[in-house]
Amino acid sequence: MLTFEQVLEIFKDYLETDDEVEVLLTKRGYLRIVWPGNFPFCDDGKLCRTPEELFDLLLEDCQSYYELERTKGRRSLTPEDIRLVKARCRPYLEKRWEVEKK
Template sequence: MLSFERVLEAFREHLTEDTGVEVVPTRHGCTFLTWDDRRENWDTAEICLTPEALLDRLTGAVESYEQCRLLDGTRDPTDAERKAFAEAAERYRKRCLERP
């Protein structure tokens, strides 16, 4: 069974590396936050009521992070690069869904 703890454990490496994303466990689920360095303020605050919602949100965050890290907003990704970003995110998703 998927739990918030399992999702956070699977994405721990990403959350350590990507300093623009934080997840805060609350009594009502987990809050997903993104930081805007230019404005020095939180850009996004989204409650994830289920572990599946958090998994989806973090999977998308990995794709975005990989794209920003590689391209730094200088150009649009190629199809091959988009595929590589999606594969990186999928590796994290699989960690969550593997049996312990």
């Protein structure tokens, strides 16, 4: 069974890389917050009550981060971009499968 701690460990490298995403423990679950640029306020926050919710949300965030990294926000994704982004996200899914097999 997947735990919050395992999800945070799976995405550790991504969370250290993306300065705009932060995950905080609250009384009700984990809160994922997006801090856009250097603004003093958050743009988006979502409460995740289960580890699966947190995993799915971070995987989406990670995919968006890698897409933006490829395009610099200046062009549409190409089929090659999509293939490369999926390849970069695949290790997160594989790590989850490894954890869930145990």
